[in-house]
Amino acid sequence: xxxxxxxxxxxxxxxTITPGATLEPVASQDGGTTRKMxxxxxxxxxxxxxxxxxxxxxxxxTVVKAQPEIGYLHTxxxxxxxxxxxxxxxxxxxxxxxxxxxxxNLCYCLAVEKLLGIEAPPRAVWTRVxxxxxxxxxSHLVWLGTHALDLGAMSMFFYATRDREEVLKIxxxxxxxxxxxxxxxxxxxxxxxxxxxxxxxxxxxxxxPPKIDEYETLLDNxxxxxxxxxxxxxxxxxxxxxxxLTGPMIRAAGIxxxxxxxxxxxxxxxxxxxxxxxxxxxxxxxxxxxxEEMRQSVRIMTQALExxxxxxxxxDAPKVxxxxxxxxxxxxxxxxxxxxxxxxxxxxxxxxxYQVIESPRGELGYYIVSxxxxxxxxxxxxxxxxxxxxxxxxxxxxxxxxxxxAAMGSMDFVLGDTDR
Amino acid sequence: MISEAxxxxxxxxxxxxxxxxxxxxxxxxxxxxxxxxxAGSIVAVCExxxxxxxxxxxxxxxxxxxxxxEPRFEVVYLVHSLKEKQRIRLKVRVSGExxxxxxxxxxxxGANWYEREVFDLFGVKxxxxxxxxxxxxxxxWEGHPLRKxxxxxxxxxxxxxxN
Numbered sequence: 151x152x153x154x155x156x157x158x159x160x161x162x163x164x165x166t167i168t169p170g171a172t173l174e175p176v177a178s179q180d181g182g183t184t185r186k187m188x189x190x191x192x193x194x195x196x197x198x199x200x201x202x203x204x205x206x207x208x209x210x211x212t213v214v215k216a217q218p219e220i221g222y223l224h225t226x227x228x229x230x231x232x233x234x235x236x237x238x239x240x241x242x243x244x245x246x247x248x249x250x251x252x253x254x255n256l257c258y259c260l261a262v263e264k265l266l267g268i269e270a271p272p273r274a275v276w277t278r279v280x281x282x283x284x285x286x287x288x289s290h291l292v293w294l295g296t297h298a299l300d301l302g303a304m305s306m307f308f309y310a311t312r313d314r315e316e317v318l319k320i321x322x323x324x325x326x327x328x329x330x331x332x333x334x335x336x337x338x339x340x341x342x343x344x345x346x347x348x349x350x351x352x353x354x355x356x357x358x359p360p361k362i363d364e365y366e367t368l369l370d371n372x373x374x375x376x377x378x379x380x381x382x383x384x385x386x387x388x389x390x391x392x393x394x395l396t397g398p399m400i401r402a403a404g405i406x407x408x409x410x411x412x413x414x415x416x417x418x419x420x421x422x423x424x425x426x427x428x429x430x431x432x433x434x435x436x437x438x439x440x441x442e443e444m445r446q447s448v449r450i451m452t453q454a455l456e457x458x459x460x461x462x463x464x465x466d467a468p469k470v471x472x473x474x475x476x477x478x479x480x481x482x483x484x485x486x487x488x489x490x491x492x493x494x495x496x497x498x499x500x501x502x503x504y505q506v507i508e509s510p511r512g513e514l515g516y517y518i519v520s521x522x523x524x525x526x527x528x529x530x531x532x533x534x535x536x537x538x539x540x541x542x543x544x545x546x547x548x549x550x551x552x553x554x555x556a557a558m559g560s561m562d563f564v565l566g567d568t569d570r
Numbered sequence: 571m572i573s574e575a576x577x578x579x580x581x582x583x584x585x586x587x588x589x590x591x592x593x594x595x596x597x598x599x600x601x602x603x604x605x606x607x608x609a610g611s612i613v614a615v616c617e618x619x620x621x622x623x624x625x626x627x628x629x630x631x632x633x634x635x636x637x638x639x640e641p642r643f644e645v646v647y648l649v650h651s652l653k654e655k656q657r658i659r660l661k662v663r664v665s666g667e668x669x670x671x672x673x674x675x676x677x678x679x680g681a682n683w684y685e686r687e688v689f690d691l692f693g694v695k696x697x698x699x700x701x702x703x704x705x706x707x708x709x710x711w712e713g714h715p716l717r718k719x720x721x722x723x724x725x726x727x728x729x730x731x732x733n
Binding site: 392 | 602634
């Protein structure tokens with residue numbers, strides 16, 4: 151592949167748009183001259199779903215250049231992780247991507263477990279798969295509702311939020327929290343399944359698949375939806391890869407790359423599922439891919455539910471996992487370990503690891519470096535939204551302003567995930 | 571010094587053959603390959619990896635601050651080949667005084683924002699970068715928050731005008 155194909159669009163990335171600047175004149179259709187203009191979209195704009203600022207350079211209604219500016223939600227989570235013990239830092243990972251909190255918990259825990267050389271027991275592993283797939287449905291529902299709302303299909307938002315409520319109820323049953331769950335811990339889970347927890351999941355799995363069909367009846371053949379999405383936001387696939395786009399964006403361009411298949415983690419190799427792909431590489435294709443992914447998530451969850459193993463939900467690693475209350479009252483060692491873990495934290499051997507998982511948005515990676523103490527030396531989060539937004543400029547160039555909204559929606563970014 | 575585990579690795583062999591001493595050392599940790607590359611050769615190595623070995627994307631670029639050790643910084647490149655399903659990690663050691671590395675945006679345009687982030691939060695400069703501005707912090711911010719000698723709080727109490 152030649153470099154020229156990569157930089158075919160977005161070649162002028164080095165030039166910064168200055169809002170309000172006088173731009174060079176361009177010839178208008180009736181023979182006179184007119185000027186290009188700059189438009190400042192955001193940081194407070196309803197369709198950015200967070201605080202994203204996009205500077206647009208316009209020729210009439212056509213976008214000549216789009217330049218996303220991020221950082222408005224930067225809270226220094228990576229820096230904060232360095233001041234917390236490994237256990238405490240889990241609560242920060244929820245807040246990175248608040249729509250895929252369990253995916254972040256999972257990625258962090260898997261990385262630390264690799265550094266420690268421990269593995270979660272089967273029950274914990276299967277529960278993790280069950281709930282991260284539920285997270286994928288949760289995230290895709292929010293995306294579907296808001297994306298459709300942006301493009302004028304308001305009722306879709308109500309249906310999606312209504313059904314997301316059922317997912318949040320399940321999260322609340324398992325972890326006590328609807329959003330910031332912190333349910334996965336180093337070495338297993340925070341708690342065993344609640345009474346009736348699996349029954350609630352089973353009920354959801356019966357309730358949810360017909361709802362996907364229902365959404366599709368609203369959108370699949372809806373002429374407005376199709377006009378707004380088909381052929382919009384197209385970008386050469388090699389450029390997408392080189393720019394760092396991942397996840398459903400890439401799969402809608404025909405590349406069946408899914409970390410669950412290609413770099414299996416947390417026992418995903420035991421599950422049967424397909425990786426949905428499309429080749430059109432437009433906003434509509436991304437919609438189709440995500441709808442199909444929800445069906446595949448249901449399929450994985452059904453298998454996880456049927457094969458849910460009995461037994462321990464935390465690894466047998468007394469120096470890492472907090473002891474059971476009963477043991478603490480009867481065994482001296484358990485009490486000592488409890489005291490050590492709570493006061494000092496877990497000492498992780500020196501080393502480093504890069505753990506990748508497939509979050510609802512794409513490649514989520516945690517790069518953790520340990521210096522042997524109980525606090526991480528460095529936690530770098532390779533978040534999918536950050537990589538995806540970077541492609542927004544080239545994707546919008548040459549399209550209309552209204553298509554910018556469609557392209558942004560199809561990226562499904564979360565600004566907390568971008569800015570960390 | 572290439573560790574024993576990598577002696578048989580075809581990719582590492584090819585790199586050592588091509589670049590010789592520019593590949594300073596290599597280890598395997600948690601089944602992941604880490605190669606230290608000399609600062610002058612990083613762009614050439616990346617170009618070679620992309621051109622000859624299908625490493626078509628840089629997953630991320632980040633840095634580590636080993637303050638007060640010297641060389642202080644390590645710039646870390648997480649490189650990924652979709653076709654070979656292979657990941658390697660390249661590292662470049664950078665001195666704490668006027669830390670500078672060549673930019674790899676010419677190889678992978680996606681490195682653009684990641685290098686801006688390293689510049690913003692660690693203060694490592696990238697030469698030949700097309701748009702080296704702060705990305706997370708405000709433009710007028712002083713200091714680089716992810717450096718180890720940057721305080722977690724108490725940096726400034728007044729963020730308004732005239733501070």
